[in-house]
Structure formats: C-alpha cells, structure tokens
Amino acid sequence: MLNDTYRHKGMRRKLVELLRSKGISDEAVLEAIDRVPRHLFLDNAFINFAYKNQAFPIGSDQTISHPFTVAFQTQLLELKPKDKVLEIGTGSGYQCSVLMEMGVKVLSIERHRSLHMKSKKMLNSLGYFPKVFFGDGFKGQPSYAPFDKIIITAAAPFIPEDLKKQLKVGGFMIIPLGESEKQEMQRLTKVSETEFKIETYGEFSFVPMLQDKSFKS
Numbered sequence: 751m752l753n754d755t756y757r758h759k760g761m762r763r764k765l766v767e768l769l770r771s772k773g774i775s776d777e778a779v780l781e782a783i784d785r786v787p788r789h790l791f792l793d794n795a796f797i798n799f800a801y802k803n804q805a806f807p808i809g810s811d812q813t814i815s816h817p818f819t820v821a822f823q824t825q826l827l828e829l830k831p832k833d834k835v836l837e838i839g840t841g842s843g844y845q846c847s848v849l850m851e852m853g854v855k856v857l858s859i860e861r862h863r864s865l866h867m868k869s870k871k872m873l874n875s876l877g878y879f880p881k882v883f884f885g886d887g888f889k890g891q892p893s894y895a896p897f898d899k900i901i902i903t904a905a906a907p908f909i910p911e912d913l914k915k916q917l918k919v920g921g922f923m924i925i926p927l928g929e930s931e932k933q934e935m936q937r938l939t940k941v942s943e944t945e946f947k948i949e950t951y952g953e954f955s956f957v958p959m960l961q962d963k964s965f966k967s
C-alpha cells in the first residue's frame with residue numbers, strides 16, 4: 751500500500767527541478783520535498799498527477815496545496831533545527847510532513863475530524879510523529895506556546911489575535927491574508943510584544959480558514 755517506487759522518485763526529482771526553476775532556492779526545503787511521497791497523501795484517483803504543480807481535493811471539500819505553495823511557505827519560515835512550529839490546517843498532512851523532514855518540532859491543528867484522523871494515520875504510517883490536534887486554529891495551542899514559527903495553510907480573514915500572542919518575539923507567522931478568491935501572502939515578524947513587521951509576497955489561493963464554533967466530523 752505505502753508504495754514509493756522509482757517512478758515516483760523520478761517524478762519527485764522533476765518536481766524539485768521545477769520548483770527550483772520557479773525560484774525556490776533553499777536546498778533544505780527542496781530536499782524535504784524530494785523525500786516526502788506526496789502521492790500517498792492523495793486519493794487513489796489522483797496518484798498519477800501527484801507530482802504536477804497543482805492543488806487536489808483531499809475530501810471534506812478541502813485541498814492539498816500546490817507543491818510550489820508548500821515550498822514557498824516553508825522557505826519563508828527560515829527554519830532552524832530546534833524551532834517549534836505551529837501549523838494551522840493539517841489537511842492531508844503533506845505540508846506537515848515537509849516540516850517534519852526539515853527536522854523541526856511540529857504541532858498541527860485541523861478543524862475537520864475526519865481529515866484530522868486520516869492525516870494522523872498517514873503521517874504515523876510514514877514514520878512522522880508530529881503533535882496533531884482536532885480543534886480551532888484561531889485559538890492556537892496556548893499550552894504549548896510560545897512558538898518560534900506559525901504557518902497558516904488556509905485563507906485567513908484577519909490575523910488571529912491568539913496566534914499573535916503565541917508567537918515568540920523574533921518569530922515569524924506566514925499567513926495568506928484575505929477573504930476574496932485570492933489572498934496576499936504575508937510574513938509577520940514579531941518585533942516586540944506589541945509590534946509586528948509585515949512583508950508581502952504576492953497572491954495565492956487557499957480554501958478559507960473557517961471561524962464557526964461547530965467542528966466538522
């Protein structure tokens with residue numbers, strides 16, 4: 751079942767070259783993408799397309815992000831070996847695996863119970879053991895804070911206050927911000943307890959980060 755063949759490895763190599771040609775220059779990120787078997791995070795019907803630079807459905811009306819988006823957000827995190835990283839939107843678990851391959855400590859939150867269960871199983875079967883939570887990303891994980899880095903993988907309507915609090919001074923939050931079809935990728939640096947520096951990195955398209963209280967099963 752968990753089959754990573756030479757053919758898949760070859761397709762991944764090509765994907766890595768494509769990402770390099772599109773401007774991903776962090777070798778550690780490219781190596782992580784090269785190691786994670788993305789095809790295993792997709793439904794069977796899409797396996798042959800897994801290494802195209804495309805987003806795909808992963809069930810529950812959600813999508814696995816484009817490889818370029820995953821690589822781009824990961825690169826913006828500028829990860830260091832002992833970083834503690836909080837991901838919002840576990841989804842398929844693919845971005846989470848790429849973070850695990852970067853050798854950092856990862857915590858990830860998902861609001862769909864079925865995706866939470868499914869991605870946890872897949873992550874563990876591939877030998878990745880991040881801390882995964884079924885819960886609301888807007889609230890973060892206060893008992894594990896502060897975080898060196900926070901990565902949001904759904905379109906955020908605003909910058910969540912709780913996540914700002916849970917970020918370390920000097921840390922980054924990568925957030926696709928906006929409520930329309932396209933969002934602006936921003937990197938917030940927490941300069942002091944109350945000040946944030948904002949850098950912008952162009953338009954991306956994510957499924958929405960949802961705020962309703964009722965979690966989905």
Ligand code: SAH
Binds near residue numbers: 841842844861886887
């Ligand atoms: N990182 C994922 C991308 C998944 S798409 C991957 O690599 O596959 C975004 C995910 O964010 C969806 O699974 C969606 O259910 C989840 N999400 C949306 N709003 C959320 C919230 N408030 N808290 C936690 N997860 C949320």
